Amino acid sequence: MKLLIIDDEIIIREGLSTVIKWEENGFTLLQPAASAEEALMRIPLEKPDIIMTDIRMTGKTGLDLAREVKQDFPDTEIVILSGYEEFAYAQQAMREGISDYLLKTSRPGDIMAAAMRAQKRIIEKRAAEAHQTAFRSKLLERMLVGDSPVTDQEVENILLYYPELRMASEWESLELWLVTSEVSLTVSAEAEQALGDLGDKLRQSLDCAILDWNGGWLFIFRSNQSGAMRKVKASVEHAERILDCRLFATSGSIAANVRELRGALRSAEQATAFRFLAGDSKLIRYDDIKSRKGMRTVCSQEEEASLTSVLRSKDRNKLDAWIQGTLAYVKQDPEATPGSMKSFLHSFLVAGFRWLERAAASVSHSVQELHQLESLDLNELAKRPAEVMGGILSSIMSQYDELSGDRNSAIAKTITYIREHLDQSLTLSQVAAYVHMNPNYFSELFKRETGKNYIEFVTEARIEWAIRLLRETPAKVSEIAKRVGYEDMKHFNRMFKRYTGETPSHFRNRGQ
Numbered sequence: 001m002k003l004l005i006i007d008d009e010i011i012i013r014e015g016l017s018t019v020i021k022w023e024e025n026g027f028t029l030l031q032p033a034a035s036a037e038e039a040l041m042r043i044p045l046e047k048p049d050i051i052m053t054d055i056r057m058t059g060k061t062g063l064d065l066a067r068e069v070k071q072d073f074p075d076t077e078i079v080i081l082s083g084y085e086e087f088a089y090a091q092q093a094m095r096e097g098i099s100d101y102l103l104k105t106s107r108p109g110d111i112m113a114a115a116m117r118a119q120k121r122i123i124e125k126r127a128a129e130a131h132q133t134a135f136r137s138k139l140l141e142r143m144l145v146g147d148s149p150v151t152d153q154e155v156e157n158i159l160l161y162y163p164e165l166r167m168a169s170e171w172e173s174l175e176l177w178l179v180t181s182e183v184s185l186t187v188s189a190e191a192e193q194a195l196g197d198l199g200d201k202l203r204q205s206l207d208c209a210i211l212d213w214n215g216g217w218l219f220i221f222r223s224n225q226s227g228a229m230r231k232v233k234a235s236v237e238h239a240e241r242i243l244d245c246r247l248f249a250t251s252g253s254i255a256a257n258v259r260e261l262r263g264a265l266r267s268a269e270q271a272t273a274f275r276f277l278a279g280d281s282k283l284i285r286y287d288d289i290k291s292r293k294g295m296r297t298v299c300s301q302e303e304e305a306s307l308t309s310v311l312r313s314k315d316r317n318k319l320d321a322w323i324q325g326t327l328a329y330v331k332q333d334p335e336a337t338p339g340s341m342k343s344f345l346h347s348f349l350v351a352g353f354r355w356l357e358r359a360a361a362s363v364s365h366s367v368q369e370l371h372q373l374e375s376l377d378l379n380e381l382a383k384r385p386a387e388v389m390g391g392i393l394s395s396i397m398s399q400y401d402e403l404s405g406d407r408n409s410a411i412a413k414t415i416t417y418i419r420e421h422l423d424q425s426l427t428l429s430q431v432a433a434y435v436h437m438n439p440n441y442f443s444e445l446f447k448r449e450t451g452k453n454y455i456e457f458v459t460e461a462r463i464e465w466a467i468r469l470l471r472e473t474p475a476k477v478s479e480i481a482k483r484v485g486y487e488d489m490k491h492f493n494r495m496f497k498r499y500t501g502e503t504p505s506h507f508r509n510r511g512q
Helices: 010-019 036-046 062-072 087-095 108-145 152-161 189-206 228-243 258-272 301-313 316-332 338-362 378-383 385-403 409-420 428-434 439-450 454-472 477-483 489-500 504-511
Strands: 002-006 050-053 077-082 100-103 174-181 209-213 216-222 247-251 283-285
Touching (some): 036 050, 036 062, 050 108, 062 077, 077 108, 100 108, 108 152, 301 385, 316 338, 385 454, 409 428, 409 439, 409 454, 428 439, 454 489, 489 504
Parallel strands (some): 050 077, 077 100, 247 283
Antiparallel strands (some): 174 216, 174 247, 209 216
16 A cells, blocks of 8 residues: 655655654555645656645645645545644644644654554445445346346336436437457456556546446446547547457447346347457447348359369468458448358358369369368357468368379378467477378478478468468467467567567557
8 A cells, every 4th residue: 555755854754754664564655755746746646545744834735735635536545744733733634634633743653553544444445335336236237137127126226326327308318338359358457457547537528337347348328428439439449558459349229228228238249249340440339230131141153263273272372362352352241240251251161171072082082071160160250250261271272282292191281280280389209290200201301392391380380370360360469479389478579570570569560
């Protein structure tokens, strides 16, 4: 708990700082201030929990200080240390919200006891506020996720604890925004504090209800507020900078009253499925997408022929370009929905596999079973279409490469295995055992068939995958490093820079 001492006498400042063992009693002593003016400049930045100040100082008095601090930071505990034993000072101090009034001649034990009393009051108040906040959140949360009809008593209780949801006229309504992240968030203590401050500012500016919600946030406010959507967008962008990840906000259907907030939440959750289709947009309204009928769900013969031409070329760059072009086409369709998009993209994967089966049959070979296609979660195809399609179509391309006889079949099998297990340990001995070869012979054969030694090939494959993830996903650099097989961030940064000439962060920022 942070404590700030304010006195214009250096002897008093130094004495209170050094004689009393603050740290041993759980206090973090800030650099003492020599005047009320200095303290008022520092308090917004340093945010002390407890202030100990003299009354009579050059410039503003301790009572002037207390008055201003209590206006902006009402929860701050203030203890007066004065050389004046006058009841009038004590009376005025209490009127200014000062917690304790002590003489400078008080013993160190008495001064520490006053600080401990202030500390106890802060702890009790914070515990009460946390309990109250938790109760309020649970009250509204139970109503939002429940299935039983909302009772009049529930509505009355919610409006009691959330007066910001009270509507002054029948022309007003409630608007619900759901803010989510594409990746799971690990929030540091500093970031959590910054987000808390952001939430407080948003409550004040929008007069809205804010709840923590499944790793994101839920905003509910009266829809007649001027510039509300702009402020929500600004808050999302601010939170993105704090968390270093991409956030996405969706609004549900307009709620005429508290009872209809449940339906508004359901529609906001439906709108989050449009995350990919929204492109660079950070906000999307349910009302803007609810009438979409869906795009066509099967690729045409011409589109299938275009895909097989790319697969036949065995050129990964062409495949990446084809995927990006196809996804751009999907995004441009004004009727596209997540469900129809999944079916459309899945039809390409099925077409690619059937083409591979025909190619294998023509040379009397059987095709390796594509586990990715059989176990594919279509929801993942909607969330990460470029990554999912790239993985499966690359596997099809590799198998066709093996069928065409351009490489030793064992090496082709090895390459497929490597690309499918880049996030795992891939030692030369392990992979050689996979194709039942002596490690030394495998190493020589691999270099002869690919033109690269084994380590170089694996490293390049990992960096290529990292590049795609940096371009196509909002995942943190540390998460991408682990996904492509690097536990050590420094090593990942070093290898990435060696192959690309720049760090992962600079590469991503340049591409935005």
